[in-house]
Amino acid sequence: MRYLILTDCFYPENKSASRHIYDLSMELTKKKNQVSIFCRKNNNKKLNLILPKNISVHFIKIINIKNLPFILRGLVELFMPFLFYKEIKKKIDSVDNIIIYSPSIFFGLIFKNLKKRFNCKIILLLRDIFPDWAKQIGIFHNFSVYYYFLKFIANFQYQNSDVACLQSKKDLKIISKFYNFKKKKIILYNWIYKKNIYKLKNNIQKIKKFKVVFGGTIGPVQNWNNIIYLIKASHEKKLGVIFYFVGDGYFKNKLKKEINKYNLRNVRFYKSMTEEKFLSFLKYCDMGILSLNKKILFDNFPGKFFSYLEANIPILADINKNHELSKIIKKYNLGKISDPENQIDLLNNLKKTMKHKYNQKALRKNYTKIYKKMFSAKEACKKISNC
Numbered sequence: 001m002r003y004l005i006l007t008d009c010f011y012p013e014n015k016s017a018s019r020h021i022y023d024l025s026m027e028l029t030k031k032k033n034q035v036s037i038f039c040r041k042n043n044n045k046k047l048n049l050i051l052p053k054n055i056s057v058h059f060i061k062i063i064n065i066k067n068l069p070f071i072l073r074g075l076v077e078l079f080m081p082f083l084f085y086k087e088i089k090k091k092i093d094s095v096d097n098i099i100i101y102s103p104s105i106f107f108g109l110i111f112k113n114l115k116k117r118f119n120c121k122i123i124l125l126l127r128d129i130f131p132d133w134a135k136q137i138g139i140f141h142n143f144s145v146y147y148y149f150l151k152f153i154a155n156f157q158y159q160n161s162d163v164a165c166l167q168s169k170k171d172l173k174i175i176s177k178f179y180n181f182k183k184k185k186i187i188l189y190n191w192i193y194k195k196n197i198y199k200l201k202n203n204i205q206k207i208k209k210f211k212v213v214f215g216g217t218i219g220p221v222q223n224w225n226n227i228i229y230l231i232k233a234s235h236e237k238k239l240g241v242i243f244y245f246v247g248d249g250y251f252k253n254k255l256k257k258e259i260n261k262y263n264l265r266n267v268r269f270y271k272s273m274t275e276e277k278f279l280s281f282l283k284y285c286d287m288g289i290l291s292l293n294k295k296i297l298f299d300n301f302p303g304k305f306f307s308y309l310e311a312n313i314p315i316l317a318d319i320n321k322n323h324e325l326s327k328i329i330k331k332y333n334l335g336k337i338s339d340p341e342n343q344i345d346l347l348n349n350l351k352k353t354m355k356h357k358y359n360q361k362a363l364r365k366n367y368t369k370i371y372k373k374m375f376s377a378k379e380a381c382k383k384i385s386n387c
């Protein structure tokens with residue numbers, strides 16, 4: 001089978017999506033499939049990956065939108081898929097299946113062109129449902145022109161895809177309600193190849209204090225009031241906790257200002273790391289933070305969850321107890337869960353973990369069990385192949 005994968009993120013970008021696309025491609029080629037990846041290139045970094053012959057990567061150079069104003073950023077995103085299509089026409093003759101990794105929602109604008117040209121199936125991997133989640137947390141107001149424009153764009157990907165792969169049972173129901181999506185829908189959790197991180201080396205100074213880490217995008221979907229409360233309370237009560245924030249994002253500077261405002265000295269910031277460096281960093285941490293805004297109705301799984309799973313560290317979850325991830329954490333005893341409205345419970349869960357540290361062997365056993373059952377690249381490949 002010949003697979004074409006379209007994504008706006010791939011290595012050398014230090015994002016969880018890069019890892020997911022790479023792992024899926026590697027698994028697909030085990031079945032002697034041919035995989036062509038088309039992705040945007042925002043910088044001049046080299047790929048630096050040794051890939052098998054049946055994987056080809058094609059970069060489309062597009063202006064870096066990170067620091068652009070909102071409207072200009074939207075215009076770049078709007079024209080991006082047509083640049084992709086232009087390159088695909090030049091380099092690809094035939095395809096059996098096209099896999100679209102969303103976000104971005106804008107790829108939907110070329111679905112009709114792709115299906116007409118290749119007479120193939122389009123498999124949409126929905127990793128979040130935008131712009132709906134952004135409206136739920138207040139980024140867009142009820143009568144926002146931008147919101148309705150983006151929702152109009154998002155409709156193209158639902159109308160013209162053949163299969164939608166969603167992250168949770170709840171998302172499966174919501175997508176039918178929000179977008180009247182009546183085509184084939186399956187649950188497809190995020191996936192990883194589990195690496196042996198215990199062989200990775202770490203040059204970060206070892207500190208005897210209890211180390212709590214937040215990894216990934218520092219953005220609007222987290223409960224920052226709760227996290228700042230946790231840092232502040234830990235500092236005031238002299239609990240001996242160091243908080244590490246590894247990553248970048250729109251809220252990073254705001255978070256730094258809050259930390260400086262209260263003169264909190266138990267926080268360290270690091271820029272986004274490569275996957276290997278981050279896993280090596282996690283090896284010396286005692287707990288990982290997961291935080292999701294309670295207003296978001298969808299049950300998406302943050303990429304950092306898989307990094308914590310792989311590094312074998314317990315989770316301090318600040319998420320709705322009805323979230324599917326909460327149920328998984330509770331069922332497999334992967335950490336502690338606090339409702340976003342209960343800051344004191346969040347602090348108490350941190351204290352409990354510090355007092356009664358997790359049995360590493362038992363935790364590793366539980367992580368291995370859940371990885372094989374739900375989050376392996378092999379299982380993801382199997383589901384996609386059967387679409």
